[in-house]
Amino acid sequence: MKKRIGIGIDLGGSSIKFALGTEQGEILKRGKRPSYAQEDYPIILDEISKAINDLVVYAKSIGKKVSAIGIGTPGSVDVTSGFLKGSTPNFRYWKKVPIKKELEQKVGLPVFVDNDANLMALGEARFGAGIGHKNIICLTIGTGIGGGIILNGELFRGSNFAGAELGHTTIKYNGVDCRCGGKGCLEKYASASAMIDQFYKKSRGQGYPVYKDELNVKYIFKQMESGNSLAKEVIENSTYYLGRGLANFMNIFNPTIIIIGGGVAEAGRAYLKRIKNIAFKYAMDCSRENVIIAGAKLGNKAGYMGAISFALNQLSLVSSMKRSN
Ligand SMILES: [Zn+2]
Numbered sequence: 001m002k003k004r005i006g007i008g009i010d011l012g013g014s015s016i017k018f019a020l021g022t023e024q025g026e027i028l029k030r031g032k033r034p035s036y037a038q039e040d041y042p043i044i045l046d047e048i049s050k051a052i053n054d055l056v057v058y059a060k061s062i063g064k065k066v067s068a069i070g071i072g073t074p075g076s077v078d079v080t081s082g083f084l085k086g087s088t089p090n091f092r093y094w095k096k097v098p099i100k101k102e103l104e105q106k107v108g109l110p111v112f113v114d115n116d117a118n119l120m121a122l123g124e125a126r127f128g129a130g131i132g133h134k135n136i137i138c139l140t141i142g143t144g145i146g147g148g149i150i151l152n153g154e155l156f157r158g159s160n161f162a163g164a165e166l167g168h169t170t171i172k173y174n175g176v177d178c179r180c181g182g183k184g185c186l187e188k189y190a191s192a193s194a195m196i197d198q199f200y201k202k203s204r205g206q207g208y209p210v211y212k213d214e215l216n217v218k219y220i221f222k223q224m225e226s227g228n229s230l231a232k233e234v235i236e237n238s239t240y241y242l243g244r245g246l247a248n249f250m251n252i253f254n255p256t257i258i259i260i261g262g263g264v265a266e267a268g269r270a271y272l273k274r275i276k277n278i279a280f281k282y283a284m285d286c287s288r289e290n291v292i293i294a295g296a297k298l299g300n301k302a303g304y305m306g307a308i309s310f311a312l313n314q315l316s317l318v319s320s321m322k323r324s325n
Contacts, residue, residue, distance in 0.1 A: 007069040010303030011071065019031075028064070035047065056109070073094070120303045127302075134153045136256070151253070195235070257293075260272060
């Protein structure tokens with residue numbers, strides 16, 4: 001069987017990660033460009049099309065032809081039309097963008113667009129920690145908490161492409177305000193930013209000279225390991241909330257695996273172990289049976305690998321629909 005080739009684009013707040021790869025998950029070339037998140041949207045589209053053109057040229061040089069392009073972007077996407085509906089906090093003008101239409105005009109190849117957390121989940125499901133699983137919950141813990149849900153082997157997007165917002169499930173009903181309009185959302189308590197915020201506030205409160213710009217999750221874990229009680233408290237709080245969140249997801253979806261990705265998951269094995277303990281303690285007996293809670297395997301490759309797989313799959317769907325008409 002001939003291996004089809006696709007391009008995957010993972011648009012993030014600071015960079016565009018991109019790759020050329022096969023349907024089977026083999027990566028032939030990859031790269032990174034700035035995403036210019038504060039600029040007007042045509043500039044971002046230009047950067048994406050430059051990345052695509054470079055990869056198309058490379059594919060030609062090795063005698064291959066690109067069949068389709070998959071784009072993962074933050075925000076809510078109408079997958080049928082490839083239109084970015086909602087805005088996203090890290091980008092200034094990246095909303096209401098006809099991504100598919102504009103990019104297809106620029107690059108002359110079929111383009112398919114989905115939410116970035118969805119495509120990361122798909123990447124992990126097909127090529128990473130989720131191989132062999134059909135019901136998968138995937139969380140990416142970073143500035144916020146991105147969620148992806150795979151049910152019976154398919155991405156679940158909701159009826160209006162706005163589902164799977166696992167980071168915005170309420171974990172504290174009267175908690176702090178969230179950018180989504182809700183209160184006490186999981187990401188306000190268990191994201192990397194929430195951890196950093198709490199550590200910063202607590203340390204300042206106790207008179208420690210901590211600079212927020214220099215803080216990251218790895219540092220907080222290191223501090224905990226060297227006996228810093230504030231770091232311990234922050235990590236214990238955050239893992240407690242995340243564990244409670246996971247218990248909810250186990251009760252609702254009854255997955256066989258929950259995959260945790262993002263910088264926080266990479267920061268320490270103790271982190272995953274603690275989340276597991278809390279989640280298993282609070283989930284219902286039947287819901288937690290045979291559930292694995294595991295770290296993501298693909299790191300920041302998950303987004304573009306999922307995008308390639310998604311694009312080639314959508315291309316097959318479109319061609320089979322054309323044939324049956
Ligand atoms: Zn929220």
